[in-house]
Amino acid sequence: MRIGRRALLLGAATAGATLARPSTPRLAITGEESVVRRLVAAERRIRVPSGDGPEVAAWTFADEPLPVIRLRQGERLQARLENRLPEPISIHWHGIRVPNAMDGVPYLTQEPVMSGQGFDYDFVPPDTGTFFFHTHCNTIEQLSRGLAGVLIVEGDEVVPHDAELVLVLRDWRIDAAGAFTPFTSDAAAAKAGTFGRLRTVNDRVAPVLDVPAGGDVRLRILNVDATRIAELGVEGAEAAVIATDGNGLPPLPLTSWRLGPAMRLDLTLRAPGPGQEAVLYDYFAPEPVPLARLRGTGPARPDRPFAPAALRPSDFAEPDLARADKLRLTFQTSAIASEIVLKDGQVLRLADNLCLSAATHWAIDRRSWPEQGHQALPPPLFELVQGRSYVIELVNATQYQHPIHLHGLTFQVLDPRQGAVGQRADTVLLGPRDRTRIAFVADTPGDWMLHCHIIEHQETGMMGWFRIT
Numbered sequence: 331m332r333i334g335r336r337a338l339l340l341g342a343a344t345a346g347a348t349l350a351r352p353s354t355p356r357l358a359i360t361g362e363e364s365v366v367r368r369l370v371a372a373e374r375r376i377r378v379p380s381g382d383g384p385e386v387a388a389w390t391f392a393d394e395p396l397p398v399i400r401l402r403q404g405e406r407l408q409a410r411l412e413n414r415l416p417e418p419i420s421i422h423w424h425g426i427r428v429p430n431a432m433d434g435v436p437y438l439t440q441e442p443v444m445s446g447q448g449f450d451y452d453f454v455p456p457d458t459g460t461f462f463f464h465t466h467c468n469t470i471e472q473l474s475r476g477l478a479g480v481l482i483v484e485g486d487e488v489v490p491h492d493a494e495l496v497l498v499l500r501d502w503r504i505d506a507a508g509a510f511t512p513f514t515s516d517a518a519a520a521k522a523g524t525f526g527r528l529r530t531v532n533d534r535v536a537p538v539l540d541v542p543a544g545g546d547v548r549l550r551i552l553n554v555d556a557t558r559i560a561e562l563g564v565e566g567a568e569a570a571v572i573a574t575d576g577n578g579l580p581p582l583p584l585t586s587w588r589l590g591p592a593m594r595l596d597l598t599l600r601a602p603g604p605g606q607e608a609v610l611y612d613y614f615a616p617e618p619v620p621l622a623r624l625r626g627t628g629p630a631r632p633d634r635p636f637a638p639a640a641l642r643p644s645d646f647a648e649p650d651l652a653r654a655d656k657l658r659l660t661f662q663t664s665a666i667a668s669e670i671v672l673k674d675g676q677v678l679r680l681a682d683n684l685c686l687s688a689a690t691h692w693a694i695d696r697r698s699w700p701e702q703g704h705q706a707l708p709p710p711l712f713e714l715v716q717g718r719s720y721v722i723e724l725v726n727a728t729q730y731q732h733p734i735h736l737h738g739l740t741f742q743v744l745d746p747r748q749g750a751v752g753q754r755a756d757t758v759l760l761g762p763r764d765r766t767r768i769a770f771v772a773d774t775p776g777d778w779m780l781h782c783h784i785i786e787h788q789e790t791g792m793m794g795w796f797r798i799t
C-alpha cells in the first residue's frame with residue numbers, strides 16, 4: 331500500500347455468493363483510492379465440485395479458488411503477485427486497457443515471474459465492466475489447474491439492478507478421484523481442443539442460486555474455460571443481453587448467445603416468482619446442459635413490463651471508418667503455412683521439412699509462433715500508429731471455431747453478430763470459414779498479443795503480436 335493514497339483492502343469475495351455490494355473497509359487516507367490485493371499463486375487442495383467433491387491439487391491465486399476483485403471506475407488496482415508454484419507464471423488482465431508493462435505477457439511485456447519471486451501490478455482500469463485475469467505462461471496447464479480470477483469494474487449502471495450474480499463457467503479436467511486428466515493431446519489440439527469431464531459454474535455442478543423473486547438481476551457470465559464454447563440460453567425467465575466482454579450495448583432480447591473461451595456476457599434477467607426456477611442452459615451439446623438454476627425467493631414484486639436499461643457506455647475513441655487503414659488476418663492450419671518460426675528463431679520452409687513440429691497445428695497469416703518458443707519473438711504481425719483508426723478483417727480459413735482476442739484494446743464489431751448491433755468486445759468468435767471486421771483506434775502504445783483463446787490452438791501456433799507506436 332502506498333502512502334498518500336486512500337486504500338481499500340478488499341475482503342474475500344467469492345464468485346459463489348450472491349454478490350450484492352460487498353461491504354469493504356475503506357481506510358481514509360488522502361489522495362486517490364486504491365484496491366490492494368495480494369495474490370499468492372500456490373497449490374491448494376480444494377474440493378471440486380466445491381463442498382462435496384474429491385480433493386484436487388488446484389493451482390489458485392488465493393484461498394478462495396475464484397477470487398473476485400471489485401473496483402469502482404477510477405480506482406487504482408495494486409495487486410502484488412507472489413509465485414509459490416514450481417514454475418514461472420504471470421498475470422494477464424484480460425480485456426482491461428492497461429499500460430503495456432502491466433499486460434502480463436512473458437518476454438513480450440515483462441520477464442516471467444519465477445518460482446519464489448513476485449511482481450507488482452499497478453494500474454487504473456479505464457473502463458467499467460466484467461473482466462477476468464489469468465496466467466499467461468504454460469497457459470493450458472496453469473489455467474486448467476485453476477489460475478484465474480474475476481475483475482469487476484463498477485459504475486456502469488444507470489438503473490441499479492435488484493441483485494447481481496457472478497457466474498464463472500469452467501470445466502475441470504479431473505477423474506472421479508480428483509486426479510487431473512491430460513490437459514492436452516496432439517490430436518485434440520489439432521481439432522476443437524481437450525474438454526473437461528466435469529462442467530462447473532462457480533466450481534459447482536448446476537448450482538441452485540437464490541434471486542429476489544420478480545426482481546431484475548444482473549448476471550455477469552464469464553467463460554474462463556480453456557476450450558469449451560457454450561451456447562447460453564435461459565428458460566423460465568425473460569432475459570436481455572446488456573454487455574459483451576463488459577461493454578454495454580442496447581439491450582438485446584436473449585434467444586441464445588454463443589460464448590467462446592474468454593468471452594463474457596452480462597444479462598439482465600427478470601427473476602421468477604417465489605419458489606419458482608429459471609434455468610441457464612448450454613444448448614451447444616447433444617442434450618441441453620443445465621448450468622445453473624435461479625430460484626425466486628422473498629415476496630413477489632408487482633407485475634411490470636420487462637424493460638432492461640442500457641448500461642452507461644465507456645469512453646472509447648470512435649474509429650474513423652472512412653479514413654481507417656484496412657488490414658486482414660487469416661487464421662489457418664499450419665499445413666498450409668509456408669513457414670514456421672522455430673523456438674530458436676530459425677525459419678522452417680515447409681517444402682524443406684516434412685516433419686512439422688508435432689506441436690504446431692495452427693497459423694496466422696502463414697506464420698506459427700510455437701509456445702515453447704515464447705522467448706524467440708517472431709516479427710510483429712503488423713505495426714500500428716498510435717491515434718490512427720484501423721479496420722481488420724479476421725478470416726477463418728479453417729473448419730473449427732476460434733475466439734480471437736486482441737490484447738490492449740477494445741474493438742467495435744462492425745458486422746453484427748448474433749443479432750447485436752454496435753457491439754464492443756475484446757474477443758470475437760469466428761465460426762468455421764467465417765469472417766468479420768473489427769475497428770478500433772490504436773490508443774495505447776506497446777507490444778500486444780493477438781491469439782485464439784482456445785488455449786491449445788494458441789499454444790500450437792495461433793498466436794502473434796502487434797506493435798503500436
Ligand code: C2O
Nearest residue numbers: 422424592735779
Ligand atoms: Cu485472455 Cu492472451 O489472453
Ligand code: CU
Nearest residue numbers: 732782784787
Ligand atoms: Cu482457435
